[in-house]
Amino acid sequence: MVADTDTLRDVSVETVMDDLGRRARVAARALALAPTAAKNAALAAMADEIRAAAPAILAANAADLADARAKGLIASFIDRLTLTGPRIAAMAEGLTAVAALPDPVGRVLAAWDRPNGLKIERVATPIGVIGIVYESRPNVTADAGALCLKSGNAALLRGGSDGFRSSGAIVAALRRGLATAGLPEDAIQLVPTRDRAAVGAMLAGLSGNIDVIVPRGGKSLVARVQQDARVPVFSHLEGICHVYVDAAADLAMAVRIVVNAKMRRTGICGAAETLLVDRACAATHLVPIVDALKAAGCEIRASAEVRKLVPDAVPATAADWSTEYLDAIISVALVDGVGGAIRHIETHGSHHTEAIVTEDPAAAERFLNEIDSAILLWNASTQFADGGEFGMGGEIGIATGKMHARGPVGVDQLVSFKYQVRGTGQTRP
Amino acid sequence: MVADTDTLRDVSVETVMDDLGRRARVAARALALAPTAAKNAALAAMADEIRAAAPAILAANAADLADARAKGLIASFIDRLTLTGPRIAAMAEGLTAVAALPDPVGRVLAAWDRPNGLKIERVATPIGVIGIVYESRPNVTADAGALCLKSGNAALLRGGSDGFRSSGAIVAALRRGLATAGLPEDAIQLVPTRDRAAVGAMLAGLSGNIDVIVPRGGKSLVARVQQDARVPVFSHLEGICHVYVDAAADLAMAVRIVVNAKMRRTGICGAAETLLVDRACAATHLVPIVDALKAAGCEIRASAEVRKLVPDAVPATAADWSTEYLDAIISVALVDGVGGAIRHIETHGSHHTEAIVTEDPAAAERFLNEIDSAILLWNASTQFADGGEFGMGGEIGIATGKMHARGPVGVDQLVSFKYQVRGTGQTRP
The missing domain is CATH 3.40.309.10 (Aldehyde Dehydrogenase; Chain A, domain 2)
Known part of the structure; x- marks a missing residue:
């Protein structure tokens, strides 16, 4: 599913993005019910696949870097884009660290009994589909994918266009890991085009198929997302x-x-x-x-x-x-x-x-x-x-808003909840 | 502060609403630091004031009802608008019930220590300013005001125009109760105009001075709020x-x-x-x-x-x-x-x-x-x-969204959180 802009010439970006959204929603439904063991097995397999794919990832990254250097991009940008053997190893270790976290889904957040005998529990559930819009930092691809997976959410990733090939190679490895563990590959999807209209489609919410957007990057990226998003956003504009x-x-x-x-x-x-x-x-x-x-x-x-x-x-x-x-x-x-x-x-x-x-x-x-x-x-x-x-096994971002998530956003903030009420035939007077 | 449209002739609705928003934010800051005892004293005083103001509230309600009947509004609408002695007593009892709830603010939601000795706590904080847009049901005025106050939030209330005088009389009593307890009267404000542009201003967020909107009413009201709001909304469109x-x-x-x-x-x-x-x-x-x-x-x-x-x-x-x-x-x-x-x-x-x-x-x-x-x-x-x-001492609404609140929205969902980290001189390696 990772293709370059050229292969999309005869379909509109909107069509591509709508399809991605629908596939993410289907995957999210399956993922919401996936047992902890399956998610952890997938994370372990993803780590193995990343390690095994190191030569392919480095080759893709070399192509991205050559273009970035030819464009004259600045040194700090090039540094964030650059992958090395140790950086790829760290990415794989990050996946393993997320596997070791407690599963936030199904956790009983509160429980109480009512005088009429009803037993009420507030239980953590996945949010659904999480869109991540980030700059050309390929390592975010694996981090964000792992945190979304552990919390039972499908991830729709839109990385910076200068890291397009690197992110593509990483996502291909992650998806092989998902398949190995019997989980839907569409649990982690990369937007298959550099076209900036894809970001606009994500911010519009893909017909209800994106539940929250996480922008990771500089102030102009975050400001655009905060301004244009029609879905909730976890972000901070600046840290003064x-x-x-x-x-x-x-x-x-x-x-x-x-x-x-x-x-x-x-x-x-x-x-x-x-x-x-x-x-x-x-x-x-x-x-x-x-x-x-x-x-x-x-x-x-x-x-x-x-x-x-x-x-x-x-x-x-x-x-x-x-x-x-x-x-x-x-x-x-x-x-x-x-x-x-x-x-x-x-x-x-x-x-x-x-x-x-x-x-x-x-x-x-x-x-x-x-x-x-x-x-x-x-x-x-x-x-x-x-x-x-903070011991959260990484973060998908830091939020300064006060709705739902605040501070470092880890797996415990990537969940919603529902009420499970157990009775013995109670009716309401 | 409760005036009819006529008194606003020479100032624009936008000016009035901006002022309301600023006053709500100032009150919210004070309320966030108010001790539990002060909030409970205010709720008790508010209950007393509601009981004492019963004749004035009934008179205001009679005027609303006369207009509503003259307009030929349907019986179920008239019933929801109607206040009686027992209904006013129930309103006061509702305030007392909210006073008896545990204070959600300051509650330690999670606590853990890091290997470097940092002690991390996630602590509940108020959200800020909550806008409630509701139909001509005067009892919502007291319920919503009480739940917002208990959770340390300022309430900005916009009730249905056919209950304008009734809500005004209720809010006047609530504000006297706040003053008695030494809390800012602007912690509970009623939009002082029937002009529908006031709702538009609230949905636009009052220049950042509304943090969340709760619509309470029929499908058309909720649909409009969900469609137009530029701030988070706690709501459900329908219950199938x-x-x-x-x-x-x-x-x-x-x-x-x-x-x-x-x-x-x-x-x-x-x-x-x-x-x-x-x-x-x-x-x-x-x-x-x-x-x-x-x-x-x-x-x-x-x-x-x-x-x-x-x-x-x-x-x-x-x-x-x-x-x-x-x-x-x-x-x-x-x-x-x-x-x-x-x-x-x-x-x-x-x-x-x-x-x-x-x-x-x-x-x-x-x-x-x-x-x-x-x-x-x-x-x-x-x-x-x-x-x-559910034992929540009432609800400000029911939410079917998955961000922040879900199900009945009580005081425990009207809070955000922050991290308090206690160290002994730690620096990050």
Whole structure:
């Protein structure tokens, strides 16, 4: 089913996509009833097939890379597109890790009895068909397919066109694994065309055959999906993450956490973008933290008050407080205690991930309770905002919306539920 | 804040609605942090205010009723619009019942530790602002306001225009109760105009100040909301509910359950619309069940096969299998065992509520597991599809979608969650 645009010349993209949607729905129905053992056997077979197909995957990737280089795409793009032997091995290990997760389907989420004897259970069920729209990062193909399969959902994958051949080779291997385990191959489908109209068709919902869309990629991709989707979306537009250093912070810990939160990797959504320091400890804590950031290669954009203590800092403009740099730049301001930090974050943040450094449990609990972000951390780096770090066996994305899923979206968020009610002949009076 | 259209002559509906949205968001932020005791005190004060305001509410209702009668509205509409002393007392008792429910906010939904020592908790949080669009049933005003308040959400209510004065008097009482308990009055707001453009503004999301819309009413209202809403919706379009009588059913129980499921109240969404009888017990079970339905005043629309045993039944057309009669009419077909019942329901149902009558646990479990409906019942009437009957202290609506909420939507579904992560200085390697 993986073909290039050329082979689709005589059928419309709409026809192709409608067919994909229908096949996904049929597969989803079968998958919803698949026993845990069959899903795990499929994941194991998929891992084997990925390993066995490594030469074919690398060849497909080499073709993608040659085109990407000829187009003059930038180095970071090329890096994300590049597959290697170790990266393919990691992809296979990822499939095995998902097999080891508990099956979220069929889990009893709540159970209670009624005075009339009815026994009510809320039981987890798959959602149905999940559409994933991502950039040219072939490894997302295997990750997303595995998480959808484990949660009993069919996956409809639309990867970036520059990774088209790589994703095709990976999906072919995944589908062989599904077939080996006796599960429908259409549980994982790749959109077989580079035509951008395919994305539009997915966002329109494929006549009810897509239940949720997960965009994975940069801000322009996510913004387009959020704007145009007629089905629910799990996503975040940006991660304007904060670290607040309280007067009661351990200074050495604050330095370690701030430098890690900002500089470990600057391009991920959980990277800190703004440092807030309690005015009460500015004299002791600000300069050592800023010096450590500078030593790690970070540019400082500071409020006027901060610049009195850090004269060589770049003056921050109003825009800096709501900018996701995704780079070695941090904005720095002073605030009045945890209350001031909360106000700043609620005003300028993106409800993604925020950390407080303090030895004062009351301040920490207030920060954790009062801020309306997906992830709040006490004495830990914002870079832990990641499904793998949360122990979810990977993530299909991170959501900052508040409907259904929030934070790292793992298999436990890729399910819905239904009520099973067991009676003994009860009728309603 | 409750004014009639006339007072709005010189400001646009958009301006009024935008202001309402902003005030709702401010109130929601305060409400999210309100302690359980304050919310319960408000609910108790709201109940007192409703009782004290009974004369004013009845006077407002009398004015609404006079207009409705002058317009010649039908008896069932007038009945839903009518308030009486006992109905107002029941409304106040409903508020007290919601106060007695456990607070869903702050509940730890899951907790686990990571090998690096991070302690992760998933904690329930309010959603934010909930818009409720309902028909001229004044009691919904108090129910919806109470459920939103208990779950820490601000409610923006848009009731049917024929109940405008009644809802206004009720909301005024509710807001006095909020003020008594020191909570923001804007936690419960009624749209202060009958102008239908107000609904359009709500469906557009009030510039991000509505998080979810709950339509309560007939099919045309729900269809419009589902079609036009640019924010998530908790709703169901129709309840095409089935009762399947298995060959292993106790006949007396089957008769009781089918008659109750169809005839107790025919106009509610959990009323059965189709009876499926196992071909293997048609000879013994079909006629007694159909006779009991007929004796209760029900019209029978039957497949050709059923009509051989019930010759006076109306022939069913293809449309009957996907029709929600909401009336004393039932469609009847024979199927091949539980597998046939599942196929019929998955083909023709609306994923709302289905019941199986059987003494065979294996057949029952298959029915409960394989059908993708919000509520599945074994040996109990479909008329139990109700938040009150589920012990949820009422419901803001019933949802057949699979995102976030499903089935009766009570306070436990009116929450989102966030992650609180407690560390001891961890940084990510």
